[in-house]
Amino acid sequence: MPRLAFAQSFWDGYDMLEKPVRAGVRKAMRKFQTLSAAELNADKGLHLESVGSARDPRMRTIRITDFWRGVVLAPDDGSDMFLLVNVLPHDDAYSWAAKRLYSANSATRALEVRNAVALDELTPLYETAARNAPQLLFAGVSDGTLHELGIDDQVLRAARSLVDKAQLDAFATLLPEDQLEVLQYLAEGFGPDEVYRDVVAVRRPADAPAEPVEDLATVIANTSARIRLVTGPDELEEMLEKPFDAWRVFLHPSQRRVAYRTSYRGPVQVTGGPGTGKTVAALHRVKHLLGRREDGRVLLTTYTNALAAGLRQMLGLLLDEDEELLARVDVTTVDAYANGIVRAKSGIAPKPVGDREQRQLWEKAVKQLDLPFTSQFLAQEYRHVVLGQDLRDLDAYLGASRRGRGTGLGSARRCEVWSAVERFEQFLRARGETTHLGVCTRAAELLSEDAAPYAHVVVDEAQDLHPAQWRVLRAAVSSGPDDLFVTGDPHQRIYDSRVPLGSLGIATVGRSFRLRVNYRSTEEILAWSARLLAPVTVEALEGEGVDSLAGYRSLLHGRLPQVQEYATRQEETEALVDRVRTLVDDGLAPHEIGVCARFNLSLDTAEEKLKAAGIPVLRVRGQVAQGTEGVRLATMHAMKGLEFRAVSVLGVNEGAVPFAREITPREADPLQHESDLLRERCLLFVACTRAREALSVTWNGAPSPFLDRTA
Numbered sequence: 001m002p003r004l005a006f007a008q009s010f011w012d013g014y015d016m017l018e019k020p021v022r023a024g025v026r027k028a029m030r031k032f033q034t035l036s037a038a039e040l041n042a043d044k045g046l047h048l049e050s051v052g053s054a055r056d057p058r059m060r061t062i063r064i065t066d067f068w069r070g071v072v073l074a075p076d077d078g079s080d081m082f083l084l085v086n087v088l089p090h091d092d093a094y095s096w097a098a099k100r101l102y103s104a105n106s107a108t109r110a111l112e113v114r115n116a117v118a119l120d121e122l123t124p125l126y127e128t129a130a131r132n133a134p135q136l137l138f139a140g141v142s143d144g145t146l147h148e149l150g151i152d153d154q155v156l157r158a159a160r161s162l163v164d165k166a167q168l169d170a171f172a173t174l175l176p177e178d179q180l181e182v183l184q185y186l187a188e189g190f191g192p193d194e195v196y197r198d199v200v201a202v203r204r205p206a207d208a209p210a211e212p213v214e215d216l217a218t219v220i221a222n223t224s225a226r227i228r229l230v231t232g233p234d235e236l237e238e239m240l241e242k243p244f245d246a247w248r249v250f251l252h253p254s255q256r257r258v259a260y261r262t263s264y265r266g267p268v269q270v271t272g273g274p275g276t277g278k279t280v281a282a283l284h285r286v287k288h289l290l291g292r293r294e295d296g297r298v299l300l301t302t303y304t305n306a307l308a309a310g311l312r313q314m315l316g317l318l319l320d321e322d323e324e325l326l327a328r329v330d331v332t333t334v335d336a337y338a339n340g341i342v343r344a345k346s347g348i349a350p351k352p353v354g355d356r357e358q359r360q361l362w363e364k365a366v367k368q369l370d371l372p373f374t375s376q377f378l379a380q381e382y383r384h385v386v387l388g389q390d391l392r393d394l395d396a397y398l399g400a401s402r403r404g405r406g407t408g409l410g411s412a413r414r415c416e417v418w419s420a421v422e423r424f425e426q427f428l429r430a431r432g433e434t435t436h437l438g439v440c441t442r443a444a445e446l447l448s449e450d451a452a453p454y455a456h457v458v459v460d461e462a463q464d465l466h467p468a469q470w471r472v473l474r475a476a477v478s479s480g481p482d483d484l485f486v487t488g489d490p491h492q493r494i495y496d497s498r499v500p501l502g503s504l505g506i507a508t509v510g511r512s513f514r515l516r517v518n519y520r521s522t523e524e525i526l527a528w529s530a531r532l533l534a535p536v537t538v539e540a541l542e543g544e545g546v547d548s549l550a551g552y553r554s555l556l557h558g559r560l561p562q563v564q565e566y567a568t569r570q571e572e573t574e575a576l577v578d579r580v581r582t583l584v585d586d587g588l589a590p591h592e593i594g595v596c597a598r599f600n601l602s603l604d605t606a607e608e609k610l611k612a613a614g615i616p617v618l619r620v621r622g623q624v625a626q627g628t629e630g631v632r633l634a635t636m637h638a639m640k641g642l643e644f645r646a647v648s649v650l651g652v653n654e655g656a657v658p659f660a661r662e663i664t665p666r667e668a669d670p671l672q673h674e675s676d677l678l679r680e681r682c683l684l685f686v687a688c689t690r691a692r693e694a695l696s697v698t699w700n701g702a703p704s705p706f707l708d709r710t711a
């Protein structure tokens with residue numbers, strides 16, 4: 001019986017097909033599982049036929065319905081593997097198939113597809129234009145190097161005709177996938193060795209023979225990033241029946257490399273810009289770890305309860321709802337986990353107070369002690385220095401480094417600060433209360449008294465964790481192979497926690513990986529959002545050196561973000577209602593639309609007006625009720641980790657973004673001033689990068705200064 005495989009290009013469109021067409025696909029595919037190759041060729045209903053003047057002689061079409069055709073790559077090498085690559089309306093199917101050429105990449109050994117006809121047509125035009133160009137994009141890379149990286153003759157000729165990155169982008173949809181990625185990396189300035197390591201080596205099978213084996217079945221087996229093989233009839237039915245979540249099956253090689261490495265000798269760090277699939281990689285790592293042994297519990301953490309609920313659901317999908325496996329994983333936030341530990345081990349339920357109450361207590365301490373500090377300064381000193389380093393007494397504080405703080409404090413001043421700290425903690429004790437970070441500190445202590453409860457800890461959204469939270473995670477698992485797997489993006493740091501991970505026993509040196517391909521947003525949305533961060537540098541996740549978005553890109557294209565000023569809040573809100581209505585008319589479900597603002601107050605107005613227009617809305621606070629229909633309304637902070645097909649960011653006004661009250665005056669502490677500004681800038685970046693297809697950014701009155709460079 002022939003074997004059957006499905007290319008990602010097929011899945012990309014499958015969920016959009018109407019029911020009868022999908023039924024046609026299922027019927028046709030069943031034939032591939034029940035008929036022999038000869039019977040398939042003879043089957044009248046299937047009508048497997050070659051495509052006239054096709055670039056690839058293996059190209060065939062099959063009948064799906066009267067109007068729809070499947071495009072199939074058929075073996076011509078005696079192997080029995082058929083690959084379904086697309087399903088399109090009749091005429092489109094023939095012209096798509098005629099132009100495409102599939103080939104095995106000489107370096108990665110994977111199957112790639114190009115639009116050979118368009119490449120042949122366009123390359124001479126670009127070559128002519130390039131003759132007078134002062135500089136060519138790949139002038140610095142030799143033909144030999146390009147060949148070693150898998151670039152073949154047709155692509156080489158096209159590459160040699162390009163003068164800049166914009167031209168490479170214009171060729172992107174025509175070029176074979178792996179070769180395109182090689183060229184994109186080179187165009188970003190990565191050296192050939194880095195490109196070989198990050199693009200070629202991660203794909204090339206470990207046991208690849210010196211001479212490529214080109215039969216279709218072998219090449220398909222080498223292409224797990226883009227092709228799914230079907231093993232039996234049940235699997236076929238299940239795949240075609242269920243909504244298809246590409247992230248469960250097609251991992252980018254860089255995702256697969258980090259998630260499925262058999263074992264690491266210690267903590268691992270995976271960074272990458274928004275939407276690069278860090279959460280997906282973390283989930284696959286959990287799957288891998290669960291599969292490695294029959295016992296051993298896994299702790300999977302993220303930042304908010306709403307994200308934890310989402311993660312739990314995704315993990316269920318990835319593990320096919322296998323209850324035994326799911327029972328071995330706890331999915332929660334660090335704070336909730338720490339709270340549970342303190343409750344369980346001390347028998348007392350901790351009562352953490354919120355930010356506002358803390359601020360009031362600091363104010364009270366300042367007043368009672370008549371100190372020359374603001375409550376804001378003390379709160380920050382407590383968070384960053386005292387809790388950050390877990391300082392327990394005055395002596396420890398007097399000797400502590402205050403790295404990252406912008407004001408010097410002599411011993412006399414430190415004594416004053418410490419008196420405030422003692423008073424603040426006294427107030428809390430007297431009320432029987434604590435802080436969230438206080439709960440974490442206690443939980444870490446309690447955990448270290450017994451054997452660590454987990455075999456593995458996987459941490460998502462790690463960029464905002466405070467040292468006290470890291471101590472909990474460190475204490476939850478013994479140091480050793482595969483202890484911690486950490487994913488995060490320092491560009492999305494919105495709570496000002498910069499942590500020297502090494503000093504907390506979480507050294508990731510030699511085990512740091514970066515993801516660069518964005519699967520969420522269009523390149524237009526990404527490029528615009530990335531410009532928000534262009535003026536600043538961002539400290540690396542592990543607290544040493546800086547992080548960069550070099551090579552960060554999307555394969556998707558769409559409309560430019562709408563960036564619009566309004567005279568008044570009312571006009572801005574009315575325009576929002578119109579925009580949302582248009583999106584719904586265009587077919588978006590309300591829950592696929594996100595609206596966000598810096599403050600809850602601005603969202604109140606939006607909520608009222610949207611409701612008045614008959615549009616269902618749902619405020620995202622803590623836990624999002626799954627399945628409840630309604631446009632999601634969230635503050636920028638609550639947008640963390642979420643995604644929507646369309647996002648409207650409202651009220652990006654001067655004074656609001658950055659929120660003037662949250663910015664330490666430069667005179668008070670220049671370093672804190674800069675990091676407050678950076679935090680607010682990142683917050684806007686987070687909000688904008690939640691959008692998949694459509695982003696609008698609006699303000700009323702004067703715009704936020706962060707929008708300066710985005711025009």
Ligand SMILES: Nc1ncnc2c1ncn2[C@@H]1O[C@H](COP(=O)(O)OP(=O)(O)OP(=O)(O)O)[C@@H](O)[C@H]1O
Pocket residue numbers: 246247248250251252255272273274275276277278279280281489492518519520640641642643689
């Ligand atoms: N290999 C993949 N194939 C298809 N879709 C993917 C893949 N990896 C990730 N995605 C999709 O891309 C989107 C972003 O992925 P994910 O949430 O894991 O990114 P992230 O890096 O954690 O994002 P952020 O840092 O912005 O929260 C999701 O819709 C996810 O399903």
